[in-house]
Amino acid sequence: MESYLQKIIGNALQNMGLDDDQFPEIKIETPRDASHGDAATNIAMLLAKPLRNNPRKIAEQLVDEMKFDPSKISAAEIAGPGFINFRFAKDYLYDELEALLDEGEEYGKTTDNKEVKCLIEFVSANPTGPLTVGHGRNAVLGDTVARLLEWTGADVQREYYFNNAGRQMRVLGQSVQARYNEIVGAEINFPEGGYEGSYIADIAQELVNEHGDKLLSETNEKLFKEKAEAVIFDEIRKTLERMNIVMDSYFNEHSLYESGAIDRVIDTFREKGVAYDSDGAVWFKTTAFGKDQDTVLVKSSGEPTYRLPDIAYHAEKLDRGFDLCLDVFGADHIDTYPDVLNGIDVLGYDKSKVEVLVYQFVTLVKDGKPYKMSTRKANFVTLDDLMDEVGEDVTRFFFLMRSPNTHLEFDVNQAKEAGDKNPVFYLQYAHARIYSILRKVNDLEPFSEKPVLSELKHPSEITLIKKLLSFPGAVSNAAANREPHRLITYLNELASEFTSFYHDCRIVGEEKEVMHARKVLAGATARVLANGLTILGITAPERM
């Protein structure tokens, strides 16, 4: 419809004696207020200055010149300072509704990102402990953006990047070793800044069960570390699965050292003159890119900082042939992003293929009070705990509810409410309610013939149809902005339009043709709700 309108407006402008390059892009938007029609353009106002004419006069002339198909557009009106408002013909709505029904589970898919090979890296928590609420937003956001991209035609790979070689992992191994020693009654050497969570003791206990006290002879933490990593990763995978998230690949940072990718970055940086030695360390000349200070790539101890593998990792991803590499991370990592982009740029990659999705922090609120969390101090709330308490659907929904770049207040009390205080149920309830009606109608009346959709003419029916038809646009808008909450906003509006229809128009007991058409409309609504909830990774129950 949008391209159709652009075409007829373009033709009209040419009839007025303007060439293609003499007028700006014709933008079609949906007016906020339904009384302003179904689509509008501001083109007359944009032309007011170049044509040195009153926008309303231009609009009048345009409408005179415009030739539209009455089976698609029923009216074009001039309003306000010079908007041209269009109204869709009912026949158009019925045709599109029929197309929606044909597409079924596929309805809402677009080709915006067709042929785009995309890698999205998210979660990427090192295996030092269970996933926490903080990781939750990352996980759900990443997965849902992945789903949105898939719905718009992209080929998406989900990747988890981790590091099992650093200092933190060593401390983790030492922490487990200390607990092991504690259990078998030997001397405890709990490391400074060690991990205090109870899961550490659980892992140690497992080792005791498997090996008794034979591991007392271990001189370093290696074995303990490996066990901890295996156990923790297993838990992380389970937690993700519970949230409907399945990774396609796990990428170990360490492989970048083995493949020589790290050395190649340093070498190239030296060649290009953006790396130098000083005080025993290797520095990246980030001041050349506008930063206040240069940045250390390799510490004087010989250990690289995380920036170096980050750069090598992004180069590696682009080597794998992705058109788009998305990173999801919290606001605290924002500073590394420019370094990585500048780094791969120096290496000769197209940095426009790398895009970062930053989200702000989550505050867990319970009984009106915020929680402070740290994995190391073990005063965190795990994602599993949260899901146990409020459920998987609610957890996903709450993480997606807000724009990624605002702080998220996760109110556990509100999330726990099974009733009207909880926004998740509103969508699920509308879906279940439709199924309840459909069950009833199917019992009463088996419909074999095609519905007569033109029976749908009540304002609530028409409004609902229009809302259903804007679903693909809502998906593509959410995908383009990488903002799942936009889809939630849409689904809330849809559920609300449905309840108005439910309120105004009965289905069961109506005259046969009307009942049939309304049943089909309700079914289409359930379809769109289900498709939307699928994108969000939330179930669409048939009974509640």
Added chain:
RNA sequence: GCGCCCGUAGCUCAACCGGAUAGAGCAACUGCCUUCUAAGCAGUAGGUUUCAGGUUCAAGUCCUGACGGGCGUACCA
């Protein structure tokens, strides 16, 4: 100090590329269950979009400055 994000109803937040009368939910108030699910619906009330300038036909949205909050600013990840 510098960089990034944010400031919208009592609270939590929407508002697509700058568009027409700034919208929801919660909380408050008034009604509605012998009729398809009341986890719902209809309605009332609630706003100088933090402030001051600027850009233009049009600013919550863009620019400058101030104020307030978050995060970062490590030879930590």
